[in-house]
Amino acid sequence: MSTTSQKHRDFVGEPMADKPVTALSGIGETLGKKLEENGFDKAYVVLGQFLLLRKDTEMFTDWLKDSIGANSRQASSCAQCLKEWCDAFL
Amino acid sequence: MASTQLTDEELFLELKRFGFTPGPVTENTRPVYLKKLKKLREEQQQRGLRPGKTRTIGAINSTTGGGSTVASRPVSHDVTHLNTSRRPGRKSSLLGFSSDESDAETPLKRKGLGHSGRANRSSSSQQQPKIRPASTPSVAIKSRYDHSATPSSNFSLGQNGERRVSLGWGVGDRSRSDAGLRRYDDSGDEDNYEEDMEKKSRSLNGRGASRLNASKLAGDYSDSDEEEVSGLGVGDPECDRLEPRRNHPSVALSSDVTDRGSATDGQNTEATPRRFLNMGGSQGEDEEEDDLKRRDFSRLGDSRSHTLPRKPIYGSLTENHKGYTGKNSPATGEDGASRSNSTELRPRFSTYSGLSQTYRRNHSNHTPAPNHSCGHAALKRNVSAPEDELLQQFKREELASSGSFSAHYLSMFLLTAACLFFVLLGLMYLRMRGSGALEVDNVINSPPPEFDTPNKDVIQKLLLSLHDHLAFVAGQHDCGDPNHPNRSVSIDEASVYLLAQNKSFKGLINESLDWIIQKGQDVGIRLMGAVPDEPVTKVSEIARLESTHPKMSFTCRFRRAFFTIINRVLLIAVVAGCVWSVVCYVKYRWRRDETETRQMYDMVERIIDVMKTHGEACQENQDLQPYLPIPHVRDSLVQPQDRSKMKKIWERAVSFLSANESRIRTETQRIGGADFLVWRWIQPSLNCDKGSSKVWQGKAFPLDRRNSPPNSLTPCLKIRNMFDPVMEVGENWDLAIREAILEKCSDNDGIVHIAVDKTSREGCVYVKCLSAEYSGKAFKALHGSWFDGKLVTVKYLRLDRYHQRFPQAQGCSTPLKASGLATSVTNTTAHLQHHSSASSPGFS
Numbered sequence: 037m038s039t040t041s042q043k044h045r046d047f048v049g050e051p052m053a054d055k056p057v058t059a060l061s062g063i064g065e066t067l068g069k070k071l072e073e074n075g076f077d078k079a080y081v082v083l084g085q086f087l088l089l090r091k092d093t094e095m096f097t098d099w100l101k102d103s104i105g106a107n108s109r110q111a112s113s114c115a116q117c118l119k120e121w122c123d124a125f126l
Numbered sequence: 127m128a129s130t131q132l133t134d135e136e137l138f139l140e141l142k143r144f145g146f147t148p149g150p151v152t153e154n155t156r157p158v159y160l161k162k163l164k165k166l167r168e169e170q171q172q173r174g175l176r177p178g179k180t181r182t183i184g185a186i187n188s189t190t191g192g193g194s195t196v197a198s199r200p201v202s203h204d205v206t207h208l209n210t211s212r213r214p215g216r217k218s219s220l221l222g223f224s225s226d227e228s229d230a231e232t233p234l235k236r237k238g239l240g241h242s243g244r245a246n247r248s249s250s251s252q253q254q255p256k257i258r259p260a261s262t263p264s265v266a267i268k269s270r271y272d273h274s275a276t277p278s279s280n281f282s283l284g285q286n287g288e289r290r291v292s293l294g295w296g297v298g299d300r301s302r303s304d305a306g307l308r309r310y311d312d313s314g315d316e317d318n319y320e321e322d323m324e325k326k327s328r329s330l331n332g333r334g335a336s337r338l339n340a341s342k343l344a345g346d347y348s349d350s351d352e353e354e355v356s357g358l359g360v361g362d363p364e365c366d367r368l369e370p371r372r373n374h375p376s377v378a379l380s381s382d383v384t385d386r387g388s389a390t391d392g393q394n395t396e397a398t399p400r401r402f403l404n405m406g407g408s409q410g411e412d413e414e415e416d417d418l419k420r421r422d423f424s425r426l427g428d429s430r431s432h433t434l435p436r437k438p439i440y441g442s443l444t445e446n447h448k449g450y451t452g453k454n455s456p457a458t459g460e461d462g463a464s465r466s467n468s469t470e471l472r473p474r475f476s477t478y479s480g481l482s483q484t485y486r487r488n489h490s491n492h493t494p495a496p497n498h499s500c501g502h503a504a505l506k507r508n509v510s511a512p513e514d515e516l517l518q519q520f521k522r523e524e525l526a527s528s529g530s531f532s533a534h535y536l537s538m539f540l541l542t543a544a545c546l547f548f549v550l551l552g553l554m555y556l557r558m559r560g561s562g563a564l565e566v567d568n569v570i571n572s573p574p575p576e577f578d579t580p581n582k583d584v585i586q587k588l589l590l591s592l593h594d595h596l597a598f599v600a601g602q603h604d605c606g607d608p609n610h611p612n613r614s615v616s617i618d619e620a621s622v623y624l625l626a627q628n629k630s631f632k633g634l635i636n637e638s639l640d641w642i643i644q645k646g647q648d649v650g651i652r653l654m655g656a657v658p659d660e661p662v663t664k665v666s667e668i669a670r671l672e673s674t675h676p677k678m679s680f681t682c683r684f685r686r687a688f689f690t691i692i693n694r695v696l697l698i699a700v701v702a703g704c705v706w707s708v709v710c711y712v713k714y715r716w717r718r719d720e721t722e723t724r725q726m727y728d729m730v731e732r733i734i735d736v737m738k739t740h741g742e743a744c745q746e747n748q749d750l751q752p753y754l755p756i757p758h759v760r761d762s763l764v765q766p767q768d769r770s771k772m773k774k775i776w777e778r779a780v781s782f783l784s785a786n787e788s789r790i791r792t793e794t795q796r797i798g799g800a801d802f803l804v805w806r807w808i809q810p811s812l813n814c815d816k817g818s819s820k821v822w823q824g825k826a827f828p829l830d831r832r833n834s835p836p837n838s839l840t841p842c843l844k845i846r847n848m849f850d851p852v853m854e855v856g857e858n859w860d861l862a863i864r865e866a867i868l869e870k871c872s873d874n875d876g877i878v879h880i881a882v883d884k885t886s887r888e889g890c891v892y893v894k895c896l897s898a899e900y901s902g903k904a905f906k907a908l909h910g911s912w913f914d915g916k917l918v919t920v921k922y923l924r925l926d927r928y929h930q931r932f933p934q935a936q937g938c939s940t941p942l943k944a945s946g947l948a949t950s951v952t953n954t955t956a957h958l959q960h961h962s963s964a965s966s967p968g969f970s
Contacts, residue, residue, distance in 0.1 A: 045836055048837065085155070087149075088150055088152060088155050089149050089155060089158065090148070090149040095162065098158055098161060099154070099157075099158045102157055102161070103154070103157075124837065
């Protein structure tokens with residue numbers, strides 16, 4: 037079983053409600069600001085993007101890297117977090 | 127590329143044409159899908175263009191280095207222009223060499239090292255004309271730095287060094303700590319191209335130093351090669367990232383010029399192992415080189431298109447990225463490298479030359495080109511595995527195989543030798559048996575001294591010949607020779623024979639016979655009188671002579687021995703078989719008796735329960751008769767198809783009940799006009815222990831994150847404390863447990879295997895589900911519930927351990943359902959009640 041961070045576990049453990057984007061695993065202060073600049077101010081909006089990309093983690097990772105300049109570790113962490121959230125709640 | 131003019135619908139359709147189903151194209155997803163489209167297109171082109179690559183490269187080779195530099199110049203201008211307009215792209219294309227995957231960076235860094243190092247080696251050792259044109263680009267580039275024309279080794283050094291530097295620069299960027307990269311990322315500011323270059327050059331310097339240190343150790347180099355090779359083999363994501371990275375440098379360096387360069391690099395790296403192999407031998411490897419080159423080019427071509435799609439990190443400049451890939455970014459990379467490295471590189475080249483020397487020396491440790499695209503790693507490894515390594519492996523295999531061969535032969539030889547030895551021993555023993563005559567001869571040869579000396583020899587000879595003759599006769603007889611029907615020889619025949627042997631025996635026959643009698647020892651001749659088995663005391667009584675040591679031919683003896691052995695072995699086998707069959711039969715009978723007894727007791731218990739419940743029902747409901755006809759009880763307890771089988775058991779149960787059960791009385795009643803033997807339950811109702819009331823009794827605690835894992839880990843569960851094996855009664859309580867679990871998880875149709883561990887003290891039940899989510903649901907349903915007065919706990923098990931323990935579960939994939947007809951006693955009684963209550967209205 038891969039190790040997941042506390043942030044990951046916190047996010048995946050419950051419905052995301054109105055959590056900010058910084059609640060996503062892999063998204064910190066800086067990346068969160070960049071996402072907000074791009075119009076993704078809440079985690080559910082990022083979820084929307086993930087779903088638009090048909091829950092494809094690879095494409096979502098690419099999108100994250102391209103749009104806000106996340107590195108691949110951060111991006112894959114975020115993608116994995118969203119994927120698991122979807123598995124659990126969607 | 128006209129991708130920017132694609133409308134959303136067109137983009138959608140284009141993507142679908144490649145067999146990829148995209149989601150909706152919105153302003154946010156557009157760039158991602160464009161990138162994907164480009165990647166798919168490149169892949170397609172790549173497949174089509176691969177054969178053409180070599181030709182184009184060959185054409186390119188003809189251009190001079192200067193031309194190449196010139197060519198690169200305008201390109202760089204374009205790139206700069208582009209860069210200013212698309213700064214993120216610029217950043218990405220430059221940093222494209224160095225994606226931010228820090229994990230893969232270090233191996234890549236080392237890969238870059240290896241790459242250039244290898245190139246060093248190969249080019250330095252090679253004077254091929256083919257290399258020349260390849261090195262001209264670097265020469266041309268070098269010329270900018272006023273490098274004097276040095277022997278090709280220097281060129282190659284320089285070329286390699288520079289390439290390496292540029293690679294390293296790309297790599298180094300990557301290998302730079304994430305912090306540095308993040309600085310680029312997080313800044314979000316579009317740096318100027320120049321600024322980027324400065325940063326990179328700065329970092330390059332620092333990196334170069336570190337890399338120098340690293341690369342100085344040639345052993346490190348080769349070790350790192352191997353390390354990164356294994357690292358390459360490890361993970362696909364790494365692979366993917368490495369591939370772009372690896373190829374990006376090669377791609378970057380592969381404009382028209384850099385194509386050649388990287389090709390040379392690749393080819394150099396390819397050639398290197400070959401070179402080393404042939405070091406001792408010839409150096410004529412043109413054809414090899416050609417092959418390598420072609421292979422390299424194809425590889426590069428593959429890798430280029432292949433990697434590019436995956437490459438882009440900061441790819442809002444995706445289209446530019448793709449468009450300029452062949453030219454701009456590589457050229458810019460090169461330019462940047464060259465520009466920034468102009469001053470700093472020169473002092474490095476000397477160290478690089480030193481390094482190349484060391485590399486050359488350590489050629490044996492060098493693992494070649496697996497650095498080239500990871501995607502083609504396997505192919506490349508197969509293709510470019512150093513021949514010396516291959517040879518080494520081959521030798522090792524040969525040694526191993528020959529060693530094993532000799533070991534194998536040795537064992538076989540020993541085995542056959544032992545067998546032969548024993549066979550010979552047996553034969554010799556047989557022969558020895560036959561030659562017992564020797565001792566007889568000895569006995570005969572020592573006649574008692576009472577005979578006259580002159581006659582002694584004659585008598586000896588007589589006796590010997592007589593003995594031989596008798597032995598022969600006996601042997602022939604024993605062997606089944608029809609010529610001699612009698613084993614013994616009459617004395618007349620003996621006399622005749624002896625006289626035929628030697629006239630001088632005539633008078634001595636009687637004397638010799640007398641001597642034999644007197645001797646008393648067994649001289650190999652038995653004297654028989656008229657009546658056999660009577661000791662002969664006088665010569666006159668002798669009627670027949672027989673040999674006690676028959677002389678048989680060897681084959682005859684062998685045959686007899688063989689048959690004897692066979693007979694004895696067969697006899698033993700037959701006896702053993704008889705004994706074994708007797709034992710088996712006894713065991714079988716014993717087991718059968720035990721099962722029958724157990725079934726009988728079980729039946730008795732069921733009857734008692736039936737009667738009990740009926741008795742209670744009668745107490746509550748006075749309309750019912752307090753007795754039950756025996757056949758009715760039987761028919762309700764035993765399924766129709768089992769009735770004939772269970773007949774015997776039923777009979778035994780009935781007799782047991784009538785003999786040993788005091789609470790049930792057997793009597794005759796008239797029911798509906800017919801006489802029935804009935805059972806009446808006599809005992810007043812006690813509060814009978816509903817022994818097997820296996821029911822779920824609610825949850826002890828709510829499941830939250832503290833006492834259960836947040837997400838289900840494996841599809842296998844171990845449920846504890848469902849039962850107490852000591853307390854369980856009845857035959858099928860484990861089925862009841864299974865049913866209980868299935869009922870509890872009736873909403874979960876993902877359970878495929880349940881195993882009740884009857885012997886566990888903890889009352890364990892093992893459950894396997896279709897997937898982790900099903901097991902998670904089952905976990906939530908079962909963990910912390912009360913069952914039969916016990917608190918049930920659940921934990922996850924590893925799938926492989928589960929399969930080790932229950933191999934039959936590996937094949938289970940159909941969900942289990944709780945069956946309505948449970949065989950628990952309560953259910954049967956319920957059935958009976960239902961039956962009886964249903965029948966009564968039916969009657970009325």
